């Protein structure tokens with residue numbers, strides 16, 4: 177039976193919870209030993225069936241880490257599914273690591289904006305280099321919004337060590353196109369490849385490894401710099417404990433929905449909201465040096481699709497009205513301030529005669545930065561915005577102070593207790 181017959185190709189996936197759950201169900205039989213044995217093979221465009229391709233859904237929390245971990249455990253012994261489980265926790269680890277060192281994100285953002293003028297940068301993004309596999313991956317990324325993990329590693333390594341382009345620009349190219357683009361996983365993976373995450377340990381793409389794990393589709397012998405040294409830079413700042421927000425008051429409130437968390441019916445809210453306000457997907461974008469934005473506009477639409485799905489579920493679950501807050505897309509980033517969205521939120525607050533809004537927690541990234549501007553404007557009107565942290569993040573993230581291996585030691589314990 178073709179388990180994936182019902183599943184759309186990457187570029188066609190609908191960004192809904194139903195689609196994410198269907199993909200999880202289809203992938204579940206493969207999440208054990210099959211995944212451990214096959215996950216490193218990049219079988220080419222449209223053939224990534226040995227990995228889950230769940231990342232765009234997890235990224236927006238259309239499906240949660242907890243439910244994936246539970247589903248996997250109900251199907252496979254830990255010994256068989258350990259590899260898949262630990263990949264889910266790589267994501268959690270990176271989220272926690274960046275949350276405790278937010279300056280890594282702002283420094284990256286500041287250094288990425290100079291990329292667009294550079295001819296070699298543009299050639300690499302257009303897949304016009306002398307390296308066939310690299311060109312294919314650049315095209316696959318732009319056309320499908322997905323790259324296999326091993327291809328991401330090879331691509332980033334060739335970008336940094338063979339093409340000698342700044343890693344920050346490569347991270348910008350990925351965020352521009354990836355359907356699962358994530359400030360933590362992306363920035364920190366690029367740093368990891370460069371040798372900046374585990375100091376002095378870099379990832380070098382090698383022709384024999386590419387030949388083996390692409391099943392011979394590519395064999396770039398003699399064209400890669402396989403002996404390059406890691407990038408040197410100063411140590412990252414020390415971790416500071418996440419500054420978790422305090423619990424929201426018990427007052428009546430409006431629920432704000434953003435694309436960092438599209439599963440709000442799972443949140444431990446103080447009571448049902450008076451209404452759900454769905455924020456625009458464009459909040460996930462931001463200016464990366466005028467006239468460029470962080471990501472392609474199609475990804476704003478993808479977030480809108482996820483938010484529309486999440487809004488309908490939330491309104492049904494809490495039996496309350498739903499409103500879509502439309503933000504102007506043209507010139508929204510002028511000054512980086514979403515005054516038009518703030519204005520609309522003030523109008524809703526006045527319509528419901530409420531001074532409280534609650535959203536799920538906003539981790540480091542563009543939505544947090546754009547929302548900070550909006551929250552400031554709301555504060556000036558006497559409207560308070562509170563954030564609710566998921567138990568999963570609250571428990572796991574503070575353990576991401578050092579490397580993945582000490583973090584990983586907690587996994588067996590967490591699997592028994594995680595909310």
Ligand SMILES: Cc1cc2nc3c(=O)[nH]c(=O)nc-3n(C[C@H](O)[C@H](O)[C@H](O)COP(=O)(O)OP(=O)(O)OC[C@H]3O[C@@H](n4cnc5c(N)ncnc54)[C@H](O)[C@@H]3O)c2cc1C
Nearest residue numbers: 227228229230231263264267325328356357358361362365
């Ligand atoms: C340079 C580079 C950039 C990357 N940028 C992103 C990004 O922007 N967003 C993103 O979600 N992942 C990123 N990754 C991690 C990883 O490549 C993707 O999560 C994975 O390829 C998604 O495909 P999948 O869902 O089929 O993964 P599967 O192999 O099926 O894994 C299941 C889930 O585990 C998580 N996961 C798997 N591998 C990793 C990993 N190495 N690091 C963190 N989480 C992981 C993802 O949520 C993934 O959906 C990056 C990796 C590299 C090397």
